[in-house]
Amino acid sequence: GQNIDQPTEMTATEGAIVQINCTYQTSGFNGLFWYQQHAGEAPTFLSYNVLDGLEEKGRFSSFLSRSKGYSYLLLKELQMKDSASYLCAVRAPLGGGGNKLTFGTGTQLKVEL
Amino acid sequence: EPEVTQTPSHQVTQMGQEVILRCVPISNHLYFYWYRQILGQKVEFLVSFYNNEISEKSEIFDDQFSVERPDGSNFTLKIRSTKLEDSAMYFCASSDPGNSGANVLTFGAGSRLTVL
Numbered sequence: 434g435q436n437i438d439q440p441t442e443m444t445a446t447e448g449a450i451v452q453i454n455c456t457y458q459t460s461g462f463n464g465l466f467w468y469q470q471h472a473g474e475a476p477t478f479l480s481y482n483v484l485d486g487l488e489e490k491g492r493f494s495s496f497l498s499r500s501k502g503y504s505y506l507l508l509k510e511l512q513m514k515d516s517a518s519y520l521c522a523v524r525a526p527l528g529g530g531g532n533k534l535t536f537g538t539g540t541q542l543k544v545e546l
Numbered sequence: 547e548p549e550v551t552q553t554p555s556h557q558v559t560q561m562g563q564e565v566i567l568r569c570v571p572i573s574n575h576l577y578f579y580w581y582r583q584i585l586g587q588k589v590e591f592l593v594s595f596y597n598n599e600i601s602e603k604s605e606i607f608d609d610q611f612s613v614e615r616p617d618g619s620n621f622t623l624k625i626r627s628t629k630l631e632d633s634a635m636y637f638c639a640s641s642d643p644g645n646s647g648a649n650v651l652t653f654g655a656g657s658r659l660t661v662l
Contacts, residue, residue, distance in 0.1 A: 464648070475637055475653040476589060483648075520589065524649075532577065532641055532649045533602055536589040 435459045437537035439521050444543045445511055453506045453540045455521030464524040466534060467495050467506045471517045480506065516544045548572040550654035552638050558660045559628055567623045567657045569638030578621045579639040579651065580613065595621065628661045
């Protein structure tokens with residue numbers, strides 16, 4: 434089975450840095466994704482890790498440790514528009530190379546002035 | 547930027563009625579998916595579709611659910627006899643492995659289904 438844990442909510446200040454953690458226990462692993470979801474909208478892709486280490490994409494970075502079953506999403510220079518839910522999702526391979534994502538419950542980030 | 551489009555954006559139906567949710571995936575994508583999100587809960591996988599057949603389905607995707615790709619552009623989810631607990635936001639997604647192998651899912655804006 435798949436079990437993915439992330440904090441329910443976090444609060445941070447505009448301009449600051451925030452780290453959102455995700456731990457997982459899964460029967461199969463073929464990559465970890467981070468998505469952003471604003472209320473009532475679709476998840477949008479932020480970052481992807483399949484090997485250990487840090488992936489940087491502008492203000493967003495994501496880290497993976499496969500041996501520890503651990504990832505984090507780092508958001509720098511926070512802006513008010515970053516207030517959203519951040520979803521950690523683990524990929525298990527499908528036949529034919531497709532993706533099945535198992536999502537965590539999401540971390541609701543509130544950015545304050 | 548290519549996008550996945552879904553219709554309708556919101557549908558209200560009576561319990562026991564059939565519902566069809568429609569999706570137009572990104573044109574060069576090969577894999578298609580349906581996910582759902584009950585209000586306040588996590589996004590859940592329903593089904594994946596590749597090469598004109600279901601490649602995997604979850605426990606949620608029982609005999610009341612079916613998917614179809616009736617032509618070269620549309621991908622539909624049918625719920626035969628809706629139940630109250632089918633009320634949720636249904637997201638269509640598509641993906642293509644590309645060069646990176648990430649096979650990133652691109653989600654549509656969703657169809658909100660309300661069963662009364």
